[in-house]
Amino acid sequence: MNLLDVRGLTVEFRGDEGHQNVVRDVSFTVPESKCVALVGESGSGKTVISRAVMGILPTKAKITAGQILFRDNRPNGEIIDIAKQDPAGSSMRAIRGEQIAMIFQEPMVSLSPLHTIGDQISEAARLHRDVGSKEAFELTKDMLRLVHFPEPERAIRAYPFELSGGLRQRALIAMALICRPSLLIADEPTTALDVTIQAEILKLIKEVQAELNMTLLMITHDFGVVTNMADEVVVVYNGEIMEKGSVEDLFLHPQHPYLKALLNAVPSLSMDPEDRLVPIRPIKPRTHPIDLPTHSNGKTQAFRGTPLIELEGVCKSFAFKNQRGRKKRGMTAALDNVALTVRRVECLGLVGESGSGKTTASLAMLRAFPLTRGKITYTTKDGPRDIRDFSEAELFQYRKRAQIIFQDPFSSLNPRRTLNEILQEPLIIHSMGDSVSQAARIRELIDLVGLSPRYLRRYPHSFSGGQRQRIGIARALALYPEFLICDEPTSALDVSVQAQILNLLKDLKDELGLTYVFVSHNLAVVDYISDRVAVMCKGKVVEVGPTRQVIDNPLHPYTRALLKAVPEPSLEHKLDFNALEGAGSSDPAQWPSPFRIQYSIIPFLIEMETDHWVCAPGMEAMRDAESWGGGHI
Amino acid sequence: MLDYMVRRLLVMIPTLFAISFLIFFIIELPEGDYISNQISMLRSTGESASIGRLEFLRKEFALDRPFVERYGIWIGAWPGPNGFDGLLQGNWGWSFEYDQPVGEVVGPTIPLTIALNLATIVFIYCVAFPIGIYSATHQYSVGDYTFTLIGYLGLATPNFLLALVLMYLANSWFGLSVGGIMQEQYIGKSMSGGKALSVLAHLVVPVIVIGTAGTAAMIRRLRANLLDELYKQYVTTARSKGMRESKLLIKYPLRVALNPFIADIGNLIPSLVSGSVIVSVVLNLPTVGPVLLGALQSQDQFLAGFILLFVSILTLIGMWVSDILLGYLDPRIRLGKEGGRQ
Numbered sequence: 001m002n003l004l005d006v007r008g009l010t011v012e013f014r015g016d017e018g019h020q021n022v023v024r025d026v027s028f029t030v031p032e033s034k035c036v037a038l039v040g041e042s043g044s045g046k047t048v049i050s051r052a053v054m055g056i057l058p059t060k061a062k063i064t065a066g067q068i069l070f071r072d073n074r075p076n077g078e079i080i081d082i083a084k085q086d087p088a089g090s091s092m093r094a095i096r097g098e099q100i101a102m103i104f105q106e107p108m109v110s111l112s113p114l115h116t117i118g119d120q121i122s123e124a125a126r127l128h129r130d131v132g133s134k135e136a137f138e139l140t141k142d143m144l145r146l147v148h149f150p151e152p153e154r155a156i157r158a159y160p161f162e163l164s165g166g167l168r169q170r171a172l173i174a175m176a177l178i179c180r181p182s183l184l185i186a187d188e189p190t191t192a193l194d195v196t197i198q199a200e201i202l203k204l205i206k207e208v209q210a211e212l213n214m215t216l217l218m219i220t221h222d223f224g225v226v227t228n229m230a231d232e233v234v235v236v237y238n239g240e241i242m243e244k245g246s247v248e249d250l251f252l253h254p255q256h257p258y259l260k261a262l263l264n265a266v267p268s269l270s271m272d273p274e275d276r277l278v279p280i281r282p283i284k285p286r287t288h289p290i291d292l293p294t295h296s297n298g299k300t301q302a303f304r305g306t307p308l309i310e311l312e313g314v315c316k317s318f319a320f321k322n323q324r325g326r327k328k329r330g331m332t333a334a335l336d337n338v339a340l341t342v343r344r345v346e347c348l349g350l351v352g353e354s355g356s357g358k359t360t361a362s363l364a365m366l367r368a369f370p371l372t373r374g375k376i377t378y379t380t381k382d383g384p385r386d387i388r389d390f391s392e393a394e395l396f397q398y399r400k401r402a403q404i405i406f407q408d409p410f411s412s413l414n415p416r417r418t419l420n421e422i423l424q425e426p427l428i429i430h431s432m433g434d435s436v437s438q439a440a441r442i443r444e445l446i447d448l449v450g451l452s453p454r455y456l457r458r459y460p461h462s463f464s465g466g467q468r469q470r471i472g473i474a475r476a477l478a479l480y481p482e483f484l485i486c487d488e489p490t491s492a493l494d495v496s497v498q499a500q501i502l503n504l505l506k507d508l509k510d511e512l513g514l515t516y517v518f519v520s521h522n523l524a525v526v527d528y529i530s531d532r533v534a535v536m537c538k539g540k541v542v543e544v545g546p547t548r549q550v551i552d553n554p555l556h557p558y559t560r561a562l563l564k565a566v567p568e569p570s571l572e573h574k575l576d577f578n579a580l581e582g583a584g585s586s587d588p589a590q591w592p593s594p595f596r597i598q599y600s601i602i603p604f605l606i607e608m609e610t611d612h613w614v615c616a617p618g619m620e621a622m623r624d625a626e627s628w629g630g631g632h633i
Numbered sequence: 634m635l636d637y638m639v640r641r642l643l644v645m646i647p648t649l650f651a652i653s654f655l656i657f658f659i660i661e662l663p664e665g666d667y668i669s670n671q672i673s674m675l676r677s678t679g680e681s682a683s684i685g686r687l688e689f690l691r692k693e694f695a696l697d698r699p700f701v702e703r704y705g706i707w708i709g710a711w712p713g714p715n716g717f718d719g720l721l722q723g724n725w726g727w728s729f730e731y732d733q734p735v736g737e738v739v740g741p742t743i744p745l746t747i748a749l750n751l752a753t754i755v756f757i758y759c760v761a762f763p764i765g766i767y768s769a770t771h772q773y774s775v776g777d778y779t780f781t782l783i784g785y786l787g788l789a790t791p792n793f794l795l796a797l798v799l800m801y802l803a804n805s806w807f808g809l810s811v812g813g814i815m816q817e818q819y820i821g822k823s824m825s826g827g828k829a830l831s832v833l834a835h836l837v838v839p840v841i842v843i844g845t846a847g848t849a850a851m852i853r854r855l856r857a858n859l860l861d862e863l864y865k866q867y868v869t870t871a872r873s874k875g876m877r878e879s880k881l882l883i884k885y886p887l888r889v890a891l892n893p894f895i896a897d898i899g900n901l902i903p904s905l906v907s908g909s910v911i912v913s914v915v916l917n918l919p920t921v922g923p924v925l926l927g928a929l930q931s932q933d934q935f936l937a938g939f940i941l942l943f944v945s946i947l948t949l950i951g952m953w954v955s956d957i958l959l960g961y962l963d964p965r966i967r968l969g970k971e972g973g974r975q
Binding site: 109 | 873968
């Protein structure tokens with residue numbers, strides 16, 4: 001039986017540029033106790049559909065046609081057309097929060113900063129159940145226990161900013177579930193979270209769904225989440241439904257070209273190394289060969305694989321300061337004896353969860369801040385140099401050699417500069433050529449990333465996310481660098497655009513003989529682009545090796561936990577929720593021996609297989625190493 | 634919390650000293666002092682009989698000492714001609730102009746000044762609050778535009794002009810003589826119901842006049858703050874719980890938008906006092922403002938210095954109160970953590 005039946009739903013947005021139908025004639029059903037996933041790119045209208053069901057559309061939006069039939073689960077069991085209800089009226093308010101509840105994407109901003117968790121969660125109970133504040137708090141504690149909140153008694157008085165992202169998401173789930181709704185709408189519930197936490201939250205949602213016999217409407221762009229959670233899938237593109245059906249049907253026999261294209265654009269750990277992603281909107285970078293003074297001439301080819309940048313025992317600690325900024329609360333080691341080698345013309349992937357120090361490590365290579373301890377050697381043609389010893393002038397030259405592509409293409413471009421000015425600026429700073437040759441270089445760069453010279457006078461706001469990231473790449477390439485740091489360059493982009501950017505970076509690397517350090521939390525992306533990968537956790541490098549080797553045969557418990565938590569967009573490799581290792585997997589003191597790193601132990605790497613290094617400080621103490629490491633030591 | 638309050642209070646002490654030094658420094662910037670001006674005036678008119686007395690006064694008030702010493706004597710941290718006898722000892726100084734101790738000159742004006750300021754602040758908050766909320770929740774509606782227009786008019790009109798207009802209107806329509814603080818028959822009489830009513834009636838116009846600009850600014854700020862908060866995710870979260878819109882508005886976005894309001898309490902006071910000087914002159918109000926103006930004109934330095942210091946103390950107290958309120962209302966400040974991501 002269907003709990004929710006959406007028929008011919010059309011939603012119109014009334015903006016300054018006139019009226020626009022962002023959702024057109026959408027029909028789908030949500031059967032009771034099942035999980036239906038609404039899948040699509042950003043701007044496809046999937047969130048608008050979910051908000052329409054919830055009756056919380058923004059004021060600009062209006063339902064112009066269609067029905068949203070919701071079967072009321074209360075004894076009288078009538079069917080209500082939500083589309084006809086006044087969103088702020090009492091009958092809709094009675095459904096919202098009690099019958100239909102919602103979990104939002106951003107746990108960081110979805111809770112009021114000024115009210116305690118307990119207050120905000122119990123509020124829903126006080127609104128819909130005839131309970132006093134005392135009973136409401138009891139209910140809240142029960143809910144917090146249900147979502148496995150550590151110390152529910154204390155959490156009730158905690159403020160959101162005292163909790164981590166994962167805990168906030170748990171609090172939001174508790175809030176949504178407190179009235180035991182029959183339909184739970186989850187709008188990208190795990191997108192903002194780290195993979196291991198994502199897996200735990202998905203597991204939790206599955207658990208409570210079974211326990212409360214709930215129906216789930218899940219909005220996501222992540223096919224990995226879809227295959228692991230959904231029974232049925234609805235694919236939305238540009239406000240219309242492209243395809244719907246059971247998850248098996250859709251994944252094994254996709255019919256619609258859009259869905260096929262989307263599936264081909266997603267990198268996955270089970271891909272062949274030779275496979276290439278097929279972007280939905282392929283770009284044509286560089287139509288004609290240009291004689292660029294690249295680094296891919298014979299000379300650097302000969303150096304391929306020799307060390308370019310070496311980090312030795314690099315430490316960086318940041319001091320927490322208390323309110324008055326005087327007394328130190330403590331130090332946190334952002335980098336703890338990091339040893340890494342970036343080889344010429346390779347792509348080294350740096351993987352880790354947020355706070356693992358991967359971005360700090362990459363910025364250290366640019367000498368973005370002074371190190372607490374350690375040494376970073378950069379090999380020029382005149383031999384190795386420690387970048388800490390660079391004089392101002394040398395550092396200025398080094399800036400030309402090493403460039404960075406930033407994570408967020410929206411905030412990393414100056415909104416008041418045209419594309420031309422953005423690309424010209426590095427050339428002016430480093431006084432490269434006169435204005436004529438600079439203009440020529442800008443055109444080359446534009447070509448290189450597959451943009452049109454017609455765009456040169458436009459401002460960043462008129463470009464899409466993918467185009468902006470291409471501008472960011474062009475800017476980074478302007479000075480003929482040999483070394484690029486890509487700091488999560490695709491994490492702010494849609495999967496379809498992600499494929500485009502990844503392919504572009506791959507091609508540029510081969511063509512220009514570049515060396516990359518590719519920072520990402522997404523293992524599949526790193527797997528696709530990197531030759532070698534370094535896994536980081538809590539400021540320590542725990543495992544380094546050739547990408548395939550690390551992924552197929554992870555030796556470190558953290559790497560294993562990380563790989564186990566990645567939801568794969570395929571039906572054969574579903575997440576094993578029971579095998580998740582929980583929060584302990586990212587605590588170095590809880591790793592099993594010989595990997596355990598307790599206070600005062602300096603982490604160091606041991607070569608367990610050819611070129612495959614693992615951080616195992618207890619290894620020396622273990623005599624019978626063969627029995628463990630497979631005889632490679 | 635208590636720790637926080639005391640800490641904030643202790644911070645005020647060095648601030649106060651810094652302010653007093655600055656005040657003294659600036660007042661002393663113009664050449665000469667009240668007495669040397671008098672002396673030169675007497676010299677120019679040829680009357681030199683009382684010069685001797687003035688010279689004596691100069692000595693008596695240590696005006697012939699070096700600058701730093703004079704400052705020290707003024708605040709009572711340096712022995713003057715009569716030993717330690719300055720602000721710290723409770724001696725507020727001597728007004729040359731009035732030939733009276735400063736306390737006696739300023740004293741009678743202080744209750745009215747404080748009453749007027751408090752009334753104005755209450756007026757600003759009472760008017761700005763509902764209008765600001767209305768404007769934000771009904772953005773771009775007719776009401777919003779009307780209030781915006783009135784607000785801009787309020788900001789743009791000079792206070793004294795408004796004072797004159799209102800004075801005329803109140804007189805011709807309600808037969809109120811707005812000037813002064815009470816009707817003449819009550820002056821010098823003891824407090825009575827009629828006198829209190831008269832004072833209140835006379836307060837209305839000055840409060841409106843002094844308050845308009847502040848109200849207009851406050852409306853704009855509350856509107857902008859609230860608009861920032863209204864469309865935040867946590868508001869949607871609350872809405873998805875099925876809360877009533879009015880309740881939701883007060884509990885969540887308004888609460889967050891309040892912070893700048895509270896932080897403003899301290900800032901309002903100096904602007905009200907300095908803004909009300911001309912209005913007080915026009916409306917003939919016996920507040921501290923006109924006294925300050927006179928003192929500055931005639932370089933009556935101890936009087937001017939004391940009034941400025943008094944206003945500074947009011948400001949500091951206002952800031953302290955807003956700090957405490959903020960700490961009480963905002964857990965992010967109270968618990969000293971960065972909630973900055975919000």
